Amino acid sequence: MTQKNWSDRINPAVRSVPPSGIRRFFDLVAETRGVISLGVGEPDFVTPWHIREACIYSLEKGYTMYTSNWGLLELREAVAADLERTYNVKYNPKNEILITVGVSEALDLAMRALLVPGDEVLIPEPSYVSYAPCTTLAGGVPVFMPTSMENNFRISADQVRSAITPRTKVLLLCYPNNPTGAVMEREELAKIAEVAVEHDLIVISDEIYDRLTYVGEHTCLASLPGMQERTVLLNGFSKAYAMTGWRVGYAAGNPDFIGAMTKIHQYSMLCTPITGQMAALEALKNGQPGMRRMVGHYNRRRHLVVQAFRDMGVPCFEPGGAFYAFPQVSVTGLGSEEFAEELLKQEQVALVPGNAFGRSGEGFARVSYAASLDDLSEAFRRMARFVRRCGVRSRIISAPVKISDRQEGICQTI
Template identity: 85%
Template sequence: MTMSKWAQRVNPVVQNIPPSGIRKFFDLVSEMKGVISLGVGEPDFVTPWHIREACIYSLEKGYTMYTSNWGLLELREAVAAELHNTYNVQYNPRNEILITVGVSEALDLAMRTLLQPGDEVLIPEPSYVSYAPCTTLAGGRPVFLPTSLENGFQISADQVRQAITSNTRALLLCYPNNPTGAVMEREELARIAEVAMEHDLVVISDEIYDRLTYVGQHTCMSSFPGMRERTILLNGFSKAYAMTGWRVGYAAGNPDFIGAMTKIHQYSMLCTPITGQMAALEALKNGKAGMRRMVEHYNRRRHLVVQAFKDMGVPCFEPGGAFYAFPQISVTGLNSEQFAEELLKEEQVALVPGNAFGNSGEGFARVSYAASIDDLSEAFRRMARFVRRCGVRPRVISAPAQISAIQQEGICQTL
């Protein structure tokens, strides 16, 4: 197809980046009625009232101005205290922590700070949809490290070592993982850290799901000996505190990296909105109890959702973190996109085809269990009907009945 006059003016790098596999699919959802969406990675909980109230009170007091490019010092001090108390890693809040517009901006800043044209970034796959495009937009080249159900969707130190070339500059990690929910074993993560030091790699560690860890204990990459200086730690408030729309994240690292990221930030975003920063400060000060209750609820759903898939005859990886299930839908005889499109068309249930997260995701689908209890229950009834029509024999007569047990847990969507 011939490009228009104006399309020819668009940077070819941008032209060649495909649209998000998540958003592209959910454009279809917006045009349909009665759809139950288990696709978007967003908590179904409303931001706790005391956090919203802190924001309202800050507005009443007239906090409507710019903050420092770095973010509110009080918030940076709270972040530093949180990282020290949780992982025993110390950061100077004045020059080693930057408050960003969500973790998405922090990732973009890290890429643009580190990469020169042609530099390679190692990325475990399946991977979150923005990782490869952000690498490309910064002039780098994504190099994927495929994982599978058989290895628990974890990468190995040997796999990292074998992928390194003279152009490799960074390793991008996201554990607990989106989309699989996989959690890295501490011992293997320590071996990966040794490889990073051996080959002088920088590690960009996206730890947005750190508090949503159900199996074992989350390991902060910066906490390994020798890794603090070569790790850019990314985190935020969206998932653990149900604050997706507030768009507050942060990056922590050595002052050279964070200072360079702040230069880009000050010429693009200037600063994170003060209202979101005030809310985030309240979350760190007084939000732990509400966050723990949310995590408990997700953990209950996790067990029941995985069991519901297995009972309907669909193998499902048991996630150790985040709030996603990653069922192996290839047993239906359909590929990922066919499964997602036909399920949407026939049963009005929306999920994300696994290949949206790279070639390693083909044959799977991402299902978010951060959805209302009623929606989960009804969605699994519909999915059970669909997979039966595909010829999959259920392990039990009433597979979706498993998910209805969630309703007996008495889970409330507001905290």
């Protein structure tokens, strides 16, 4: 009996989306013994105890039920207070804030609520791996705006303006940026905002790394003139509070946008798990000191990691935010994927090939420095050895920078 081919029954939009470049590479990692992974964008810190304790206490009190589709009102009120205190933007917690299952769900909801087939979404590149697929799955068309190390991986207002067509509906921004760590200065962002107003664009602003800003101050896009009503602000707790596995994010915006997103949310996820919401509430109430300590540790690692790459002869963009370095590995004579695969095979160190984040990432690799100090030190020792075998001349004669507890002068207990 002939085997029936069922693939033609699958939604063409789904068939057209390639598997995640990150996940494909980490299938190789899973098959390799003794790997040091600097690939996953996850803090090496455990969620602070007082946040975990709040979750445990909520379970002991019997908080195991559904919440409102919108999320716990107390958490939405805390999010609104935090945004007003930090960025002087005011949102009504009753109808302008939605608690989501991580920022990933918030992004998907925003795309599905806003796009109709053929709508174009402008995306700076290199870009986070979910942006283009979420656009495609919602019926939209991703339009990439390439950036480079020469322009600090930032887009310009002129670049946005030149990319706009009659079908352009959304501008998607992520600063501090994943994968490059680039940040935008307020003046640059204000010029882009003027273009968005001029052309009546909706802006989805993914600000999950806002608190991990080391150079200058983060500018919340919604705080700029004319932007709050046309911006869907996405944020969450994963990065700043070391809560990746809790899967709690939020979207803030005008009630029309947030209401439409909530309609989809209530028929799919229904609500974010209450235990995660209780933990997030504790993070907002009492998590600032621990968060600031973690950010301080990342900042010190940032300098050491960038210097380590430069000392081994590999140019490296200096990130102003997030916890990623983006070295230019093409100096080894290898492409992004070949470099990552050979480094994994020969030295058991895992990085993410830059081309997983789009064509503009070719020749680079993403390196997470949200890893333990011991792992960073050993990984850089192995990488330096690999780079030397590729014929790259080190800038120093002695061993590469050792990233150690004594150098950083920290204790990892938060």
